[in-house]
Amino acid sequence: MSSSTLFSQTAAAYRARLRRTFVSLRGYNYRLWALGSLVSNIGTWMQRIAQDWLVLVELTHHSATAVGVVMSLQFGPPILLMPLAGMAADHCDRRRLLMFTQSAMGLLALGLGLLVLSGSVTLWEVYGFAGVMGCVSAFDAPARQTFVAELVGDDALPNAVALNSTLFNGARLIGPAVAGLMIAAVGTAWVFLINAASFLAVIGALASMRTAQLQRAARAGGRPSGIVEGFRYLRGRPDLIVALSMLFLVGTYGLNFPIFVSTMSVGVFHGGPSLYGTLSSAMAVGSVVGALLMAGRKAPHLVLLRVSALSFGLACALAALMPGAWSFGAVLALVGALAQTFTTSTNSLVQLSTEPAMRGRVMAIYMGIFLGCTPLGAPLVGWVADAFGPRWALGVGAASGFAAAMLATWYLQRVKRRRGGAGGAGGAGPVQADPGAAG
Secondary structure, eight states: OOHHHHHHHHHHHHHHHHHHHTGGGGSHHHHHHHHHHHHHHHHHHHHHHHHHHIIIIIISSSOHHHHHHHHHHHHSHHHHTHHHHHHHHHHSOHHHHHHHHHHHHHHHHHHHHHHHHHTOOOHHHHHHHHHHHHHHHHHHHHHHHHHHHHHHOSTTHHHHHHHHHHHHHHHHHHHHHHHHHHHHHHOSHHHHHHHHHHHHHHHHHHHTSOGGGOOOOOOOOSSOOHHHHHHHHHHTOHHHHHHHHHHHHHHHHTOOHHHHHHHIIIIISOOOHHHHHHHHHHHHHHHHHHHHHHHTSOSOOHHHHHHHHHHHHHHHHHHHHOOSHHHHHHHHHHHHHHHHHHHHHHHHHHHHTSOGGGHHHHHHHHHHHHHHHHHHHHHHHHHHHHHHOHHHHHHHHHHHHHHHHHHHHHHHHHHHHHHHHTTTSOOSGGGGGOHHHHO
């Protein structure tokens, strides 16, 4: 084969992969959603940095435990509100539901910003706003995740999920850096106010969509059955139970990045808000790369979850050993890429493996774990950082990745033994449909 022919084939393969990576952007509604989400997510990431800094430095004396409490209040309600949130996502018009939740979150950001601007804010008031924001987010998250399928359809769903993650982490790349500069220049209050204004972008995108082009998912019929039906459905799907259990382990103990990054920035490297924002953006660089790589892949499988969980654990352990801020930031990029690979793969696997009529309730369970279990572990991780140092807190994150990988290995070996016992014809029942074994 000549060098020119080889070059042409390589270029053609690259162009084909590039088209697969951005296929969802061909749709008008998804382009609107992507633009609105990018603007809003930049504001959201700016507020997260400002809120962590407000609690860690301005309202307490470097208390990682207080940051963990805020995370628990903001991300814990999805666990308690799973029954109502999943039912709403399956029975309500998701576009209208999102317009309501996004408006409510914008008003909450405005209220907190005005309170901080007045100079009278207290830690307990921040706790209160975080708790209410968490309650609204509980309804927003499953509706937002399942609405993506209405924008692009099931065929392009893995690509759309990965592109959503790219946008989210692209905003994560920009938002923390800008927030760090703004906090140093004008204070935290204006960051909250900017975030409030950013919600207008996604609300405008939702209002401007061509509703006739939405690919409406099947709605659950009959009397609303709540989250119980979701758990009954999962009872017959051991593959999904394993994937969600892995997410629980990594989400509870490994995705506490605000605690990891803020305590390393302040307690180990003795930096200010600019260093915190820069390190958060470094992690976002890796997350963007990880999400873009996932956008070019086909449907994920459990083997990929196992590899990414194990690699995430190793990267967290390596980050804990880094001697300086720059080397720590470089490893954070790797941590971000691997965390993104794991969470994006889990999201796509769960959605594609679930019947459309059950998708809202199952995704409510997914989001309850993804958003709700991190705050369950946050106080423990914060306590470890306070008592033993931030590097040991990163060790907890590493252990979560190793435990998740061990769980996946156990399940895949169990499937392999069952199939071997059936003479290679495949196991009976739910194992037959196991997407992890197909990988």
